Amino acid sequence: MKVLKFYADWCQPCKMISTMIEQAKDTIKTPIENVNIDSEDNISLCKSYGIRGVPTMILLDDEGKEVRRHVGMATDKQLKTFFGE
Numbered sequence: 125m126k127v128l129k130f131y132a133d134w135c136q137p138c139k140m141i142s143t144m145i146e147q148a149k150d151t152i153k154t155p156i157e158n159v160n161i162d163s164e165d166n167i168s169l170c171k172s173y174g175i176r177g178v179p180t181m182i183l184l185d186d187e188g189k190e191v192r193r194h195v196g197m198a199t200d201k202q203l204k205t206f207f208g209e
Contacts, residue, residue, distance in 0.1 A: 125191070126157045127207075128173070130180040132164055137197040138179040144203055152207050156183075181206065 129145070131138035145158060163170050163178050173182060176195075183191045183206060194206045 125154055125186065126159060126184045126188075128159050128161055128182040128184065130161050130163045130166075130170060130173070130175045130178050130182075132162065132178050135178050141179045141181075141198060141203075144198070144200065148200070148203055148207070152204075152209060154208060156207065183207070 127145075129138075129142070131142070142160070149156075161169060163175060173180075179196065181194045181198075183193070185191050191208075192206060194202065198206065
């Protein structure tokens with residue numbers, strides 16, 4: 125599984141969710157590759173994924189198909205649900 129995390133350097137919720145993901149890595153059972161994508165440097169990629177706000181996380185399966193999406197800040201419980209825990 126792969127997580128595409130769209131963020132911006134100026135976005136405080138993006139920084140907070142990054143910290144939460146790092147802290148949750150030890151408790152997540154599914155091996156996940158985390159890919160950070162700066163939304164301001166990758167406008168065409170944002171358009172192709174329909175990103176309208178940051179932070180946005182997209183969970184992809186092993187074939188690259190979208191499994192689920194979360195937009196905005198997340199609680200610990202929402203993160204666990206997002207990762208399928």
